[in-house]
Amino acid sequence: MQKLTDNVGPAISKETDFVSRLNAIVWDAELEPLEFEEKWCQLVNEHNLEGNSWLSTMFRKRRKWIPTYFRDVPMGCLLRTTQRSESQNNFFKRFENAHxxxxxxxxxxxxxxxxQRHTQKQLDRDDECTLPQLATSLKLEAHASKVYTNSAFADFQVEASASICSFSVGGFTPPxxxxxxIGIADTRTQKTYQVVYNSLTNDAECSCKLFNRKGIICGHIIWVYSGK
Structure with missing residues (x-):
């Protein structure tokens, strides 16, 4: 997406509305594929860019790089084709000398x-010797603070806090x-997500697929468990 402004023309690239809206559509992993396609085409049509060859090519290749098409791939939203190599190259440049x-x-x-090893040891020590401050009284949050790394727990804590103040029942089907x-209305996204809860196994799965995409339990599932 960094190449966007170089390929849509100077007039369009200066429109922050177009650039920000397209970026929001591209990186919204919660969109279903059909929703993504509709939003992309609508935005492109609004700005009369149907004939832009670069945008057309990127849209044809959408299944290879748009996060929404990796929603069902475990940890799919953590995948970046060149991220690992680029970060390593940037790191080692500080120690290289061409001559x-x-x-x-x-x-x-x-x-x-x-x-790198020293930094990793520091992070491991912090995870082993410190416990983050809890934001809620949920038992699940207290448990998560002991099993997640500090950085992963920070993401979990956002969902735990949201489960208390951002959700309401959006529908319910008798067992x-x-x-x-169970339908969960989320005020953050103005969407209703479906949580399938199995009382026999105590398993739950949410249509937002956050756990599948990032390994973090979503607030919708936390909300269901907190009521059990």
Whole structure:
């Protein structure tokens, strides 16, 4: 998407409304594929960009790079094609010298590895020796603070807090064979999500698929469990 402004023309690229709206559509992993396609086409038509070859090519390739098409891939929204290599390249650049010898390169490489290991040890120590401050009285949050890393817990805590103040019942189907279908109205997104709860196994699955996409339990499931 960083190439967007270079390929849609100077007049359109200066329209912050177009750029921000298109970015919002592209990176909204909660959209269903059909919703994404409708929003993309509507925005492109509004700005008369149907004939833009770059946008047409990127749309044809949408199944290979748009997050919504990876919703059912475990941890799919954490995938970035070049992110890993680019971050490593950026890291090692600080230790490289184009005019250095092979010995100097190996010494710098070892220094870089030592820095990475030191940073990792610091993070591991913080996770083992500190407990984050809880934001709610939910037992599930207290448990999560002990099993998640601090960074993952911060994401979980956002969902736990939302489960208390941002949701309401948006529908309910009476249990059948232990299966309940519960609609959760989310004021953050103005959408209603469906949580399938199995009282026989105590399992739950939400249509937002946050757990499947990122490994973080969504607030909709937390809301259901907190009421059980």
């Amino acid at each position: 250095g010898t092979l010995v100097e390169f190996l010494m710098r490489f070892q220094s870089a590895i030592d820095v 059948a064979n232990g299966i309940e279908l």
